[in-house]
Amino acid sequence: MEKPTNPLVATVRMHGQLAVIDMAGDIDGFADETLEKAYGEADASGAPAVLLNFDNVDYINSTGIALIVGMLAKARMSHKQLMTCGLSDHYQEIFNITRLSDFMNLYPDEDSALKDVTTPAS
Amino acid sequence: MTTTEASWPNQAHPNDQAEPALEPAQVGTLGMMASLDIPADDPFLNYLQNTTGVVDIERLNFDSPGVQSLREAGVRLILPLVSQGALVGMINLGQRLSEQDFSSDDRRLLGNLSTQAAPAVRVAQLIRQQQEEALERQRIEQELRVARLIQQLLLPKSLPAVEGWQVSAYYQPARAVGGDFYDFYTFPDGRMGFVIGDVTDKGVPAALVMATTRTLLRSAAEQFMSPGKILERTNNQLIEDIPPKMFVTCFYAILDPQSGHVRYANAGHDVPYQWTADGVVEMRARGMPLGLLPGMQYEEKETRLGPGECLLLYSDGLAEAHNPQREMFGFPRIRELVGQSPAHAELLPFLLDNLSSFTGPGWEQEDDVTMVMVRFVQDQPADGQVNKLTKTLARFELPSQPGNERLATQQVVEAIEPLNLPSAKLERLKTAVAEATMNAMEHGNKFDPDLPVKLEVTVTTNDADLMVNITDRGHGQPIPDAELPDLTAKLAGEQSPRGWGLFLIQNMVDDMHVDIDEMHHTVSLVIHLDEGAEHGKAN
Numbered sequence: 001m002e003k004p005t006n007p008l009v010a011t012v013r014m015h016g017q018l019a020v021i022d023m024a025g026d027i028d029g030f031a032d033e034t035l036e037k038a039y040g041e042a043d044a045s046g047a048p049a050v051l052l053n054f055d056n057v058d059y060i061n062s063t064g065i066a067l068i069v070g071m072l073a074k075a076r077m078s079h080k081q082l083m084t085c086g087l088s089d090h091y092q093e094i095f096n097i098t099r100l101s102d103f104m105n106l107y108p109d110e111d112s113a114l115k116d117v118t119t120p121a122s
Numbered sequence: 123m124t125t126t127e128a129s130w131p132n133q134a135h136p137n138d139q140a141e142p143a144l145e146p147a148q149v150g151t152l153g154m155m156a157s158l159d160i161p162a163d164d165p166f167l168n169y170l171q172n173t174t175g176v177v178d179i180e181r182l183n184f185d186s187p188g189v190q191s192l193r194e195a196g197v198r199l200i201l202p203l204v205s206q207g208a209l210v211g212m213i214n215l216g217q218r219l220s221e222q223d224f225s226s227d228d229r230r231l232l233g234n235l236s237t238q239a240a241p242a243v244r245v246a247q248l249i250r251q252q253q254e255e256a257l258e259r260q261r262i263e264q265e266l267r268v269a270r271l272i273q274q275l276l277l278p279k280s281l282p283a284v285e286g287w288q289v290s291a292y293y294q295p296a297r298a299v300g301g302d303f304y305d306f307y308t309f310p311d312g313r314m315g316f317v318i319g320d321v322t323d324k325g326v327p328a329a330l331v332m333a334t335t336r337t338l339l340r341s342a343a344e345q346f347m348s349p350g351k352i353l354e355r356t357n358n359q360l361i362e363d364i365p366p367k368m369f370v371t372c373f374y375a376i377l378d379p380q381s382g383h384v385r386y387a388n389a390g391h392d393v394p395y396q397w398t399a400d401g402v403v404e405m406r407a408r409g410m411p412l413g414l415l416p417g418m419q420y421e422e423k424e425t426r427l428g429p430g431e432c433l434l435l436y437s438d439g440l441a442e443a444h445n446p447q448r449e450m451f452g453f454p455r456i457r458e459l460v461g462q463s464p465a466h467a468e469l470l471p472f473l474l475d476n477l478s479s480f481t482g483p484g485w486e487q488e489d490d491v492t493m494v495m496v497r498f499v500q501d502q503p504a505d506g507q508v509n510k511l512t513k514t515l516a517r518f519e520l521p522s523q524p525g526n527e528r529l530a531t532q533q534v535v536e537a538i539e540p541l542n543l544p545s546a547k548l549e550r551l552k553t554a555v556a557e558a559t560m561n562a563m564e565h566g567n568k569f570d571p572d573l574p575v576k577l578e579v580t581v582t583t584n585d586a587d588l589m590v591n592i593t594d595r596g597h598g599q600p601i602p603d604a605e606l607p608d609l610t611a612k613l614a615g616e617q618s619p620r621g622w623g624l625f626l627i628q629n630m631v632d633d634m635h636v637d638i639d640e641m642h643h644t645v646s647l648v649i650h651l652d653e654g655a656e657h658g659k660a661n
Contacts, residue, residue, distance in 0.1 A: 005525040029524060059528070062557055062622035069612050069619035076613060090549035097629050098622060099609045 005030065006059070010038035012045070015110060017117045018083075019047035024056035027064030039071050048080060049117045051110060055086035065098060072103055083113045158195055158214075164188035170202035171209040176229050176236075177202065199224060201236040205244035213239070265326050269299040272329035276336055282306045284314055284379045288432075288497040292470050293490070294439075300490035301328030301370070302437045305336055307343045314379060315343050315352075318391065318435040318494050319372035319412075327365065335360060335370050335412065349374040349387035350409075350420040357389065357412045357420075364413035371411045373435055375496075380587055381648060382427040382498050383635045387420040392453070394435045395460045396425055397469075400641070402461040405433070425637040426591070426646055432466045432497035439489035440473070445480050455480075469495050513581055519574035522563035522594075530559040530577055534590055537579045541588065541651065551590070551649055554630035557623045558592045558645045566594025566643050581651070588649040596643035 008025035019042035025031070042050045052068070054060075060068075075082040085107040087095060095101040107113040160167060166188040170177065177200040179192060192200065192214065201213040213236065218224060224232075273295060281289045291304055301321025308314055317339055321328040335356065342355040352374055360370065373394055375386035386394075390411035396403045409420035427433065436456065443451040456473070463472045470493050477491070516537035520526045531552045543551070559575055567573035576593040607625055611617040628634050633648035 005528050026528075059556075061527070061553075061560065062626055063560075063620065065622045065626075066619040069609070073613045073615060073619070088549075090546065090553070093550075094553070094626065098607070098625075103609070103613065 007031075008034045008057075010034050012038050012041045014045060014047065015051075016114055017047055018049050018051045018110070018114055019043075019045045020051045020053055020110060022053045022055070026059040026061075027057055027067065028059065028061045029063040031064060032067060035067050035071065039074065043074070043078065043080070049083055049113075050075060050080055051083045051085060051107075051113050053086050053110065054084060054088075054091065057086075057091075058088075060091055060094070065094070065100070068100065072100070076103070081117065083107060083116070085109050085113050158188075158191055160188035160191065167209055170200065170212060171204060171207070173202055174204075175233050176200070199229075199232065201232050201239075203236055203240035203243050205240040208244075210240060210244045210247060266297070266299055269324075269326045269329040270295060272326070272333055273299065273303065276305075276333050277303060278306055282308060282314055284377075286499055287314075287377075287379055288467060288495070288499050289316075290470050290493075290495045290497075292474065292493045294487065294492075295490045296324075296439065296487045298324045299329065300324050300437075300439060301332045302439065302490035302492040303332045303336055304435070304492055304494050305339065307340060309343070309347055309376070311347075312379060313347065314377045315349075315374065316377065316435070316494060316496060317372060317374045318394075318437065318492060319370055320391065320437045320490075320492075321370045322368050327368070331364060331368055331370060331413075334363060335372070339372070339374070347376065348422065349376055349385055350422040353387050353389045353409060353412065353420040354418065357410075357418050358416055360413045361416050369411040369413040373405075375405075375433070375435075377427075377496060380582055381589055381633075381635070381646065382429075382431075383424065383637075383646060384427060384433065385422055385424050385635075387422050389418075389420060392436060392438055392441060394433055395457055396427070397432050397434070397460050397463070397466055399428065399431065402457050404457075423638065424635050426635060426644060427496075427498045429498050430466070432469060432495055434460055434469060434473075435494040435496075437490060437492040439487070439491040440477065440493060442489060443477060443481055443485070443491070444488070446482055451477060451480055466495075466497055467499075469497075514578060515581060516579040517577070519576045520559070520563075521571045522567035522569050522573050522575055523571055524563070524569065526563060526575075527556040527559040530575070530592075531556045534577065534579055538581075538588060541581065543588075543649075543651075547649060550630040551588075551647065554627045554634075554647045555590055555592070557627045557630075558590075558647060561623050561627075562592050562594035562596075562643070562645070566596035586650065586652055588651055590647045591644050592647070593642050593644040595641060596638070 005028070006025040008023060008027060008031035010021055010023045013020050013022065021038045021042055027035070039050070072082050082104045084095070084104055086109070087106055092101070092106055095106060105113070105116060107116070164186050166184065166186040169184055179189070179197055179200060182189065196216045197214040198217055199215040202209055203211040203213065215232070277293060278291070281291060289306070293302065293304070295302070301323060302319070304316070304318045306314060306316050319332070319335060321331045321335065323331070338356040338359050339352060342352040346352050346355065353372060370389070371391040372389040373386065373391040375384050377384050386405060386407060387409055388407040389409045394405045396405055403425070405423065405425065407421045407423040410418045441451055441453050441456060459473055459476055460469065463469045473493065516533060518533055520529055534555050535548070535552065559577070562575040563569055567575060573595050578591040579589070580591070581588050607621050608617060612619050627645070627647065631647045632650045635646040635648070637644040637646065
């Protein structure tokens, strides 16, 4: 049986004051380096807010949650806003029960996130 | 005449029944009857035993406290009553009414009297002794009847009827009636509690403690649906009333008849056995017997009974039965027999047959023998085969390699496609299956590709519950309880950012059970398919 995993691809682009990380694939243990690299790039851009775009992410597991917690910790240390958009209802629920949504706002899309950049999210 | 009460061993007392037909002699004041106590170790008694004829106390060249008290009481003559070499009594005479000395005729008459009276007194004493022994036997018998009655009144009159389950019980009291008991309790949600216990001591005291324990257990079950809590509460209440040096061993289990899941705790009782398709497993859980120390806590363990599998609870009367060579039936033999039973529906008769062959005919049962068996009645179904209670939708295994949790999820999703699960439930189940499979591969099997993770997907035939069982070879290491991870501490770098798996699993399904035996962990994920189900999480 072929491997059902879908390795993560992450690219960073600027949208106004937002550094947007577009992600496609699975956020699991294999996504570690990809995410770290992408976040480093977004951080280096000097943008005050980083948006994680989950539009093309179908799978996040507990290791993936841990990677997101790691990014959130870094963002808070450098006083950057970390935001999300494009999370499915299911993963929104997971962000809620894990309390991640207490520390990073969940937006339906990129434009709604952009409007909130000047206002601290948490 | 005085009657002399001498409490010496193995020698009965002179008494009214055996009073010889002799004109009463008086001691001291006319008509006064005195009672003298001569201690059993007074050497005078030994002297009398070896003397023939009448003893004139004035001429006696012997002194002892007994002789002193006889003299003080005004005794003049003593007739020892000796039968078959044993002093069975004495006739004491004071001064004659005429105040004359006893004549030689008197003495001869008294001598003859003592010779004839002694055997009569002895016979009377033996009769009284037998009557007392018979009364004592009656008292013991009566007490045993009461003890038996208490036990019979309190043991369940009938066995619980649970669809799809066979419940059997056997109870045979020893003649002396030990303190064994068993009981069943139906919880409001249909779960069945079953308990076996053994009170130290025998007879009425044990029966009363057993009655109290049973009542306390029942009352605790009305408040808690946790075997550990039930034992804890019972222990704390029992300890206030239980007599010193008595205690109660007790095993308590709660079965969910829908899923076969069993949660149990043990207060020092003989370890029950679970018969599974893979062999016999001991159901161990730590806990002190009830009634010894206050504030005890009782470890809870879980297991699951698959179709055809059963549990055996028993008391030490079975394990400690002896054969004529004084060998013990023993725990290893019970365990072996549970494994060998040709048909587990007949496990109790099978064990009893073996016990009977072991002890041989004429066995005097030393202690109560009690057994309770609970069995999931279906035979092991072939893959996909529909049976009465559950149907297996899929059974497969995967090598323990990172990423294979996605394969597990994929195959479970395919297997449950006909159930048309609402998408939210399906997504939650996918996450739970992936997380549980990851844990099994990483923590249970240490990513050893030769150790597969086994998955089984079943659904109850009334379509009430969907269950996914995920099994690894975790060698009995406990799985920690799921707790809400402390995100603030993780963000502050005080804790690892990891540690979300169990928490996610527990929040994604309606129920999660963990069964641990010597070889495996099995995590069972349960989704209630009924939309109207009370549990809200997965609706």
